[in-house]
Amino acid sequence: MRFTAQATLPLISLALLVGGIGCNRKVGLPNDQDELMRPENVASFDRLYKQNCSACHGENGSGGPALDLANPSYQALVDDASLKRWITSGMPGTQMPAFGESAGGFLTPQQVDVLVAGMRTQWDHKDRSTADMPTYASSAGGNVEPNVEDGQDIFRVSCSSCHQHGQQKITDASYLALVSDQSLRTIVIAGRPDLGHPDWRQARPGQPLTDQDVSDVIAYLHSLRSGTPGQPYPEANFKR
Numbered sequence: 001m002r003f004t005a006q007a008t009l010p011l012i013s014l015a016l017l018v019g020g021i022g023c024n025r026k027v028g029l030p031n032d033q034d035e036l037m038r039p040e041n042v043a044s045f046d047r048l049y050k051q052n053c054s055a056c057h058g059e060n061g062s063g064g065p066a067l068d069l070a071n072p073s074y075q076a077l078v079d080d081a082s083l084k085r086w087i088t089s090g091m092p093g094t095q096m097p098a099f100g101e102s103a104g105g106f107l108t109p110q111q112v113d114v115l116v117a118g119m120r121t122q123w124d125h126k127d128r129s130t131a132d133m134p135t136y137a138s139s140a141g142g143n144v145e146p147n148v149e150d151g152q153d154i155f156r157v158s159c160s161s162c163h164q165h166g167q168q169k170i171t172d173a174s175y176l177a178l179v180s181d182q183s184l185r186t187i188v189i190a191g192r193p194d195l196g197h198p199d200w201r202q203a204r205p206g207q208p209l210t211d212q213d214v215s216d217v218i219a220y221l222h223s224l225r226s227g228t229p230g231q232p233y234p235e236a237n238f239k240r
Contacts, residue, residue: 040108045118048111052099061123062194066096067186072125073199074190077136083116093180134189134200134211137182138218146212151220154213158204162197176221177229185218 042048054064061070068074087107088100099105100112107115138146155163155171163170170176170184188209191199200209209217 039106040111042111043114045114045121048107048115049118052107053115056095058194061119067183068192068194069119070123071190071193072123073133073193074186075119075124076130077133077186077190079136080116080120082136083119084112087112087115091180091183094183095178132208132210134185134209134214136186136189138185138215146215146219148216148220148223150213151216151218154204154209154217155220158209159217171221171224173224173226173229176225181218181222184221185214188214188217 042051049061050059053069056064056066057069058064062068086096088098088105088109089103090096090098097105099107101108159170162168187197188203189200191197191202193199200214203209204213
């Protein structure tokens, strides 16, 4: 094919125009904020939280489908060791997955430490009183064992008005199959202010729940769990 001078002139002009633009353009990403970095080298709390936590726990630690980490009562309740354990290895009996490298995730131990430290810096209220607050984990080995009947009575007085019927019914075996005893205990103590759920001080007006009260309520809820969640009947009951 033969090109005439008249035909090639527009092409040359276009090439010069594109070339001029290319020469003046900075090679690489548009700004330093989007600088490429190996995942294991990310050390920013905001970036790590957004990439790994915000979908479940909310953009600012609240408002997500999972526990609101920005809840001051929760931050006062849970210890650093527990936070590191749940982030690294996940929480059994819940939808919380493992994020630590040692458990098959992608976060290094240093990145887990960054997440814990960031939560404390942004959401931990040092002036939050923890006087008489029930313990995070059940007081195993205490003088009084949890009592299912007492827990049922406390549940009826303090919880059933919201949690006995409808979508907020938590005594249903299907719901209990999705949440661990520790998660239930945490919510009873710390509440879910993002959902209007009271904490241990407000659940029973004028009479905060004691550590024993919380243990009794969890024992009652535990007693309602199904041994075969998702199945209407145990296999042994089927006629063959």
